[in-house]
Amino acid sequence: MAEDHENGADDLKIVNRNREYYVSKKLICSSVPYFEKMFCCDLLESKENKVEMDFDERVFDAILDWIHSGSFFIKMNYVIRFYDATDYLMINESLLKPFLSYFYENFTIKHLPVILPQVTKVSKLLSSGTLDSIICRRFLLIANTDIFLNYPLETVETILRLDLMVYSEYQIFESILQWVYEDDSREKWFPQLLSCVRWSFMDPVAISKIKNNELIKTLSNFDTFIETNRDCGFNRSNQSFFVSIHRVGNTLLRLKVLDNELFCFSVGEFTQDDSMSLEFVHGENTSDILFDSGTKGIRIDWVKKTYRWINFKAANKTYHSKLRNFIVEVWFKRNSCYLEDKDAKLSFPLYSEDYLLLESNGKFIVIGKTKGTKKWFGMFPVTHPSWFNYEDHAHSFKATVLDDVVYILTKDLEFIQFNYETRSFYKSEPFKGKKWNFNNLILTSHQTKDNKVILVNKSSGKVRYFCINQKKWIGKYRILNVNFCSNNSHVYVDMLIAFTSTFLPIKDIKPLYRQCFY
Template sequence: MDNEVEPVAADDTLMIVNRSKKYWVNKQSICSSIPYLGKMFSSGILEPNDKKVVLDFDERAFDMIIRHANLDGVIIEMDCVIKLYNLADHLMIENELLEDCSSYFYSNFSLENLEVVIPQVSKESKLFNVAALETFICRHFLKISNSAAFLDYSVDTIEYICKLNLVISSEYQVIQAITKWIGANDTRKIHLIRLLKCVRWCFYNYDLLSFSQDELMKSADLTSLVCTPDKCNCNCVYNRSNRKCFVVIYELDSSNVNIKILNNKFIMLFSDNFELNESMSLNILHDEHVCDVFFDSGSKGIRFDWNSKKYRWHDFSIYSKCYYTQLQKCISKNVEEKWSHLRTDANTKQNLSPLPYCHEMAILENKENLMLIGKIKKGRFIYTVPLPTKLSKYALKEDKARSFIATVLSNVIYIMNRNFEFIEFNLDDGSFKKSKPFDGDKFNFDDLALTSHQSRDSKVILVDKSTRDIFTFDVSSGKWWSIGRINRRSSKNDEKSTKLLAFTSALLSIDHIKPRSKRKLISLDQ
């Protein structure tokens, strides 16, 4: 803009000096548009007759503020939107500018612009703070590290990400992300040791001999990095690979639920009541004390706030606007439908074109990807990975209309249908198995839930929500076991906990979970 704007009246001209830039503006008009400046005069910081004010704000953001005050066009861009919002808020501007900044940021944030967002955020950021950013990165690290954008990040960004309290199941996943990034460009090999220092070797559960065939890893002196809990020479704050847990949700009444967190041994760590709040945001970017849990083969989801003890149900009625699709768009803006059959006989075609009509679908999270499973005619199943950002036909059924339930563990999809057939589809070798383990039992299919951890586990869990009975399938032996019944009440305060809505696996950050006991919760093994 032209910084030497001719004022309407010379006596009412104010010169604003902001770092290296100068602006000549109408004093009355600018004080009306930017209340902060008016306060400087009315509070005595500046004298009424002062013709000059010296400021020290981000130059680009302040220049946009002046443009906006002069009714000039302002183009909001991702590399300045948080700075602009923060400055507008600091200058006490309360108009459409704040709303435009917020709408633009939350509608356009993606992994492609992560690097321009990182330097803008701080603990005090109003629009989006560093805690919320790191919450997003930590929860979705595996998806981020599997994205195309990840390979284009600078070494500083990779180091920043890998040092966080990531939600992972193994430190090996961090090593994989590092070597994948380095492998994308030979000149990056010089950063190997620097990035391997981000690994929390105290909690690395594999033998170092596993790297004996890896030429890149063999070039590093791992003995200088590796440590143990009793001899720690790195910043191993706590075990970030121990995030697996189970979430149990009881309905108390139409607007209250009880949520329990169990560790992998089904020992309860947390139990509290949460109240419905329909005004909670369902954006994929949220505060660090907010958590999402999905269940019933991805057909239902709940967001709850550890601090306020509020919750809200996710809405999957419109595919293009639901949580899953928004997350996939953030990771990769355009993902096409690429369907394949889950083979049940030798004559089944692998690839599908055109797409047959899907009567029913389920969305599952498998380590670094979201996947979609569809049921087509003759009881056959198809799948696509990753989740398409647009879908031609979609039907995520409610409980009473479901004809199958599903979960995924490592690279095997497990499905149970209304005939109580249990089907195992191995995505690696294309093999499948069918069995009918509960042929003689009297289940109500609509009361069943199938769940499992995403990886590094050996069991699939079937829950009868009406009786609260739990059965586990051992993937190694191929045998089913009855392991007991979920306790309905855990304290006198749980008297109303009668209807079991969900029993599902989850990966949760424990940083904001307050355990039932007074001791600090530092591990999900407690």
């Protein structure tokens, strides 16, 4: 509401969009360097005592409140714009720490509809590149929430056009269907969202399946639509890789990236940098690589070639608890059971000191042993926040998940396969009699679209496959550590610290040499 104001000699009139303010020129110039510089120069504003601004109205109102009172109201709806405005006015220095604290403590995927329109490539508090990076990496989790289903069209479309980390383009199509099915009125947006699918990278089998969808059948020009949308650029479904991490000296790590057939390209050496932020929402060119069944991890900066160990020991602030807070919820139907007794109902409350939290194609599952009775149990998926407050400690088993099957290697070298859809349990002893150090073993696999589980012995460098199709273990590779510039005979690798599967922003990674494929 406009108010009459009698101009004083010291008054400065500030017009910001549809609102007018009359402030003390002396106060505003002594408090805000932007205005001080404006009025010490021979500018038109300095002669007319009038300034026109173009900030978000709530933002500028809060800034004036802060200048005059030392406090202000802030909301996620305009937190990015507020900080960018204070940066423009050159009064942001004292705000960085409290704003970062506020943002990291409160930001979840619920806020994406209001945060996405605020960020730009040069936003100071959070750039669009940083936000895009976290959305791309966690899209499969985001898409499996009720929050995603309630996003407005603009938010969904913005997300689906990113270089999302998925195992197949069909997962993009599935997320569109879920969003459209949530509200019948959304069917009119179905063709528009289909343009977000990169059809040239869609598997032919998936295309056939899609053509049988009832909504697709209502489209008279679907085949033509696919043909006209084949120039899709980057293949989003080709971002899952194996990574090996080797220690070089005390603080240097060497990374190698391997494709599904273990063709390798070396990325180089990375220097430890403990000044890297460990906040869950991190930099644009960084990645988190978890290993040892998700119990350890490092944060990598691909541009600066630095890394930092991720903290798994901070009570109530573990890596996974921060992830759970960011995602907020998942809507998967819960399937919990004892592994060896599929008819017995899992009793709650459930206590366990020996369990693993595993990522599995857009969800997290828990595999563990009950406290006292040591009965195998699983939650597919796990939803309660308490299971995400996971702290690193000694375990009596290692585990990995491929499609619907959990593969477990116990300390006694028993090999367990459990299908959580059919609840079939199979235990064998393929390594009976082996005198292996359990702590030197790595069990890993891709989460889907593969037919092998990998077992690596860090002390010997031997790599074994469990071939799912043939249902047997095959000794196939050995990792050797040989000094290229030395005539010494090879030394079996004792520097390998991790071998794992993960999503990687492959466009950000510069290998030591280039490869071309024909």
